[in-house]
Amino acid sequence: MQNPYLPYPVKIDDIVVETEDKNLKTFTFVFLNPADEERFAYRSGQFAELSVTGKGEIPIGIASSPSEKGFVKFTVNKVGLVSSYLHNMQKGDIMGIRGPLGNSYPWDVLKGKNVVIIGGGFAFTTLRSSIVYMLANRQDFGKITVIYGARTPGMLLYRDELMAWEKRDDIDMHITVDGTNDPNWKYNVGFVPTITEKKAPQADDDTYAIICGPPIMIKFTQPVLDKAGYAHDHIIMSLENRMKCGIGMCGRCNVGKDFVCKDGPVFTLAQLNTMPKEY
Ligand SMILES: Cc1cc2nc3c(=O)[nH]c(=O)nc-3n(C[C@H](O)[C@H](O)[C@H](O)COP(=O)(O)OP(=O)(O)OC[C@H]3O[C@@H](n4cnc5c(N)ncnc54)[C@H](O)[C@@H]3O)c2cc1C
Numbered sequence: 001m002q003n004p005y006l007p008y009p010v011k012i013d014d015i016v017v018e019t020e021d022k023n024l025k026t027f028t029f030v031f032l033n034p035a036d037e038e039r040f041a042y043r044s045g046q047f048a049e050l051s052v053t054g055k056g057e058i059p060i061g062i063a064s065s066p067s068e069k070g071f072v073k074f075t076v077n078k079v080g081l082v083s084s085y086l087h088n089m090q091k092g093d094i095m096g097i098r099g100p101l102g103n104s105y106p107w108d109v110l111k112g113k114n115v116v117i118i119g120g121g122f123a124f125t126t127l128r129s130s131i132v133y134m135l136a137n138r139q140d141f142g143k144i145t146v147i148y149g150a151r152t153p154g155m156l157l158y159r160d161e162l163m164a165w166e167k168r169d170d171i172d173m174h175i176t177v178d179g180t181n182d183p184n185w186k187y188n189v190g191f192v193p194t195i196t197e198k199k200a201p202q203a204d205d206d207t208y209a210i211i212c213g214p215p216i217m218i219k220f221t222q223p224v225l226d227k228a229g230y231a232h233d234h235i236i237m238s239l240e241n242r243m244k245c246g247i248g249m250c251g252r253c254n255v256g257k258d259f260v261c262k263d264g265p266v267f268t269l270a271q272l273n274t275m276p277k278e279y
């Protein structure tokens with residue numbers, strides 16, 4: 001049996017600066033041992049520990065989709081020790097990935113259903129994975145609606161892909177920014193909750209919302225979904241609690257009896273409602 005604390009060795013194959021403040025970079029990794037790619041079979045919504053020798057490990061959502069082969073991608077915000085070190089690493093450098101970890105979005109439940117993706121800021125990583133996955137398996141899903149916002153156009157992640165999805169007629173895209181001076185901006189201006197109120201489909205039994213973003217966005221979007229009639233077991237969220245082991249062993253991430261790393265990070269709002277409010 002593979003030691004769950006041992007990372008797979010990977011090489012940094014590409015680095016893309018995503019945002020105008022240069023604080024978000026997307027790292028593409030290839031496995032040094034091709035057989036490890038199969039062992040790292042993942043689902044959208046899972047995360048991994050990015051492991052930098054001598055610095056530590058950080059839990060990061062997997063931004064690539066299981067339908068994309070030959071690499072895995074992660075988008076990392078530069079905030080502290082490990083993420084800053086990672087931001088200084090170069091193409092060709094070797095490091096480790098431990099995972100995949102956590103549950104995932106509930107793809108068995110979502111199959112055949114309409115899915116509304118609501119994202120804000122840099123919490124769009126596993127949502128990108130989900131969109132790419134759903135588009136690669138388009139026949140398995142009903143209507144796909146995406147509402148994604150950032151402070152400014154330059155703070156949107158994956159801009160080229162967003163523009164390509166905009167042009168498709170099998171996905172309903174609503175990109176928005178809080179504000180912009182760009183006279184060529186042709187998408188929405190307004191906060192995510194406001195755009196959700198205008199663009200999200202009314203709830204029904206076959207429609208699920210996945211929502212990821214800063215707490216303030218979630219706080220103001222949830223009442224909008226309530227008003228549109230979404231049942232709390234049809235609203236899906238992903239938590240980002242502090243973590244260490246990532247495999248339910250150290251107790252660092254627990255909320256009540258649940259380990260966010262193992263039982264989550266994905267929970268329905270109905271589940272979260274039954275948990276202590278410490279997440
Ligand atoms: C399941 C999961 C998925 C995540 N996905 C992503 C992702 O896709 N992209 C991304 O950039 N980040 C993601 N994060 C957050 C990321 O793990 C932290 O930003 C990272 O661990 C910071 O490590 P550091 O060593 O750079 O910072 P540290 O030196 O440890 O801390 C620097 C600052 O970051 C804060 N911080 C540390 N950990 C967290 C955390 N878990 N949540 C909020 N603030 C924290 C500290 O309070 C401190 O202010 C995710 C976290 C979890 C649990």
Ligand code: FES
Nearest residue numbers: 244246250251261
């Ligand atoms: S991070 Fe160790 S139990 Fe969750």
